[in-house]
Amino acid sequence: xxxxxxxxxxxxxxxxxxxxxxxxxxxxxxxxxxxxxxxxxxxxxxxxxxxxxxxxxxxxxxxxxxxxxxxxxxxxxxxxxxxxxxxxxxxxxxxxxxxxxxxxxxxxxxxxxxxxxxxxxxxxxxxxxxxxxxxxxxxxxxxxxxxxxxxxxxxxxxxxxxxxxxxxxxxxxxxxxxxxxxxxxxxxxxxxxxxxxxxxxxxxxxxxxxxxxxxxxxxxxxxxxxxxxxxxxxxxxxxxxxxxxxxxxxxxxxxxxxxxxxxxxxxxxxxxxxxxxxxxxxxxxxxxxxxxxxxxxxxxxxxxxxxxxxxxxxxxxxxxxxxxxxxxxxxxxxxxxxxxxxxxxxxxxxxxxxxxxxxxxxxxxxxxxxxxxxxxxxxxxxx
Amino acid sequence: xxxxxxxxxxxxxxxxxxxxxxxxxxxxxxxxxxxxxxxxxxxxxxxxxxxxxxxxxxxxxxxxxxxxxxxxxxxxxxxxxxxxxxxxxxxxxxxxxxxxxxxxxxxxxxxxxxxxxxxxxxxxxxxxxxxxxxxx
Numbered sequence: 001x002x003x004x005x006x007x008x009x010x011x012x013x014x015x016x017x018x019x020x021x022x023x024x025x026x027x028x029x030x031x032x033x034x035x036x037x038x039x040x041x042x043x044x045x046x047x048x049x050x051x052x053x054x055x056x057x058x059x060x061x062x063x064x065x066x067x068x069x070x071x072x073x074x075x076x077x078x079x080x081x082x083x084x085x086x087x088x089x090x091x092x093x094x095x096x097x098x099x100x101x102x103x104x105x106x107x108x109x110x111x112x113x114x115x116x117x118x119x120x121x122x123x124x125x126x127x128x129x130x131x132x133x134x135x136x137x138x139x140x141x142x143x144x145x146x147x148x149x150x151x152x153x154x155x156x157x158x159x160x161x162x163x164x165x166x167x168x169x170x171x172x173x174x175x176x177x178x179x180x181x182x183x184x185x186x187x188x189x190x191x192x193x194x195x196x197x198x199x200x201x202x203x204x205x206x207x208x209x210x211x212x213x214x215x216x217x218x219x220x221x222x223x224x225x226x227x228x229x230x231x232x233x234x235x236x237x238x239x240x241x242x243x244x245x246x247x248x249x250x251x252x253x254x255x256x257x258x259x260x261x262x263x264x265x266x267x268x269x270x271x272x273x274x275x276x277x278x279x280x281x282x283x284x285x286x287x288x289x290x291x292x293x294x295x296x297x298x299x300x301x302x303x304x305x306x307x308x309x310x311x312x313x314x315x316x317x318x319x320x321x322x323x324x325x326x327x328x329x330x331x332x333x334x335x336x337x338x339x340x341x342x343x344x345x346x347x348x349x350x351x352x353x354x355x356x357x358x359x360x361x362x363x364x365x366x367x368x369x370x371x372x373x374x375x376x377x378x379x380x381x382x383x
Numbered sequence: 384x385x386x387x388x389x390x391x392x393x394x395x396x397x398x399x400x401x402x403x404x405x406x407x408x409x410x411x412x413x414x415x416x417x418x419x420x421x422x423x424x425x426x427x428x429x430x431x432x433x434x435x436x437x438x439x440x441x442x443x444x445x446x447x448x449x450x451x452x453x454x455x456x457x458x459x460x461x462x463x464x465x466x467x468x469x470x471x472x473x474x475x476x477x478x479x480x481x482x483x484x485x486x487x488x489x490x491x492x493x494x495x496x497x498x499x500x501x502x503x504x505x506x507x508x509x510x511x512x513x514x515x516x517x518x519x
Contacts, residue, residue: 027476063479070442075479097479102437121477128473162435210434300465344468382472 024062024076029125031056031380033132056378057081059125061093071099075109079124083142090142091193092124092151107156110193113149114156114171114206115224116267117254127380130263130305130339132351135291136331137269137311141178141189147321147328148250148269149178149226151191152202166211177202178226180245180325183233187326190231197242200227216259222252227276228320244276246320261297263305266290273320285315293335300341307335312358329359337376349378409451409458411517412493412510414502417441422503422516427459430503431467431483433474445483446492446504455505458519 033054061077077093095109112119118138122129136145154175161168177200181190206222226248233240251270258264268290275283295305312330319325337351357370411422419438429435436442448455456467474480486492492504496513503516 029476061476063475063481065481070444070481073479073481095479099442102440102442121473123476125476128476160435167434215428300463341465344465344472 024064024074026060026062027383029057029059029061029127029380029382031126031378033376033378035377036375055082056126056380057124059092059123061125066096073097073099077124095156103160105158107158108154110151110153110191111156111173113152113224114173114204115148115150115222115250116206116252116269117218117220117256117265118267119148119150120171120206125380125382126378127347127382130295130303130349131293131307131335131337132349132376132378133335135293135307135309136333136355137289137291137309137328141191145328145331146189147326149189149191149202149224152176152204153191153193154201164212166209166213169208169210171204171206173202173204175202178228178248179242180228180230180320181233182230189326197231198227198229202226214257216257216262218254218256218258220252220254220256222250222254224248224250224252228273230325244278245325246273246318247276248273248320263293263295263297263303265294266292271320273315273318275319277319285318285320287314287318287321289313295339303339303341305335305337305339307333309333309335329357331355331357345383346379346381349376349380351376351378407507408518409455409505409507410509410515411503411505412496413514413516414496414499415513417443417501417503417514419516420514424459424517424519427517428461431460432462432470433480433482436480441501444499444502446495446502447483447485448488448492448505449485450488451505451507454507459505 033056034051035054036051058080059077060080061075063073063075066072066074074096075093077091079090079092080087081090082088091110093110093112095107095111097105097107099105112123114120116138118134122134126132137147138150139146140150152173152175154173156171156173159170176192176196177198179190179192179197181188202225204222204224206220208218208220210218228245228248230243230245231240232243249272251272252267254265254267256265269288271287271289273285275285289311291307291309293305293307295303297303310332312332314321314330321328333356334354335351337349339347339349341347353374353376355372355374357372411427413419418441422438426435426438430438430443430445453464456462456464460467462470471480471482475482484495486495486504489506489508489510492506493510493513496502496504
């Protein structure tokens, strides 16, 4: 008996030695930004009188095959950031993927919502995007201007297929629905990482077409649906109350050309919200938003760019954007800048922004439009 | 004197030609058992820019050679080394794509392609023991 046990232990030990061991290599993105914080005013082109250095996000990420055949893969992205006060660690992306065949992959975890080009292409490392900041209305849920569910926790399929006219890529996601979370710290969209306050799930799908007649060109379309509830965790609501709020449907179309040193992006969003609150059920409201960005790289190093953002066509009584919801104001913005790539691992960007903010536009409580200019200098790095 | 000058000039031109064509062809090679017999320049570009990751339903592994990468990129991809590396970092970060394995020289690339299943790489000298898929 003792001999059998010893042999079993030896076999187990040798087997464990032959099992693959994987060491994840973390990469990092980081940035430090200096901004001339603006002074709001009612006259155009007022410049700011405050300035500050800002430690940007430290983005630690890694991807690792976790089998010998290369069918299983894992991806991790941790972001350390300061929302104000101290620093927090956010698990921004975490997924495991199985490749059924080269054309089809299945994933489970937390990923960026399949909503538009920017949200699926650019994540938390500002080194990888041309500009200093994301378009304001595409800010993350915990950002000052975030209005779209930029993350989803659930399952996802990715399918790519080649045809004579070009390549198609389709993503389908099903996950926890986004919820408006109200706490003593404020109100934001919550992708619900660990639970779902409602039975309905969020769905998202994106189809991208890469035509064979022109390398670098792509056309994309996305659809996203969430039965958004309101989760009020403020003291006034006791331990927290969950109520119906809106059914949010977002449609998106985009055109990009990224080739021959040119970066051109155009994205257009349609936002439909249907009131699901008991007293005002079924009211539907429509809003739109869009942006366009163009940049050109000279000598592999210098990229001047310009972006225009339009978030000025909000339905004035849509509770989703109003004070009862995310409390976001309409705006338009001009962004212009230049990026200098020191090398592949570091860049310096200089950006100017002209923002026209229109809080509560077209409502009874509309306040005066404010105009502000701001200037930003950002040094990014990656390794 | 004039004849010597002319001969020297021709010799110089020949030397310049030899240096600039030192790498000659860039040859795309594949594993002995790979089920494709040839590649088109477009397929090479699509593979190495991660626009496709498979050929005829077969997932392929890619090899880069730091010795002749610049020449390969000029010949097949039309990008600088910096732009090429940047495009891969974006793909890896955004989609978790698997980049090519980088080797030092022809010998290492050939060894990898020979021993791997469905691997593709590029070399500058005629190899043996692997499939030749494209020459330029």
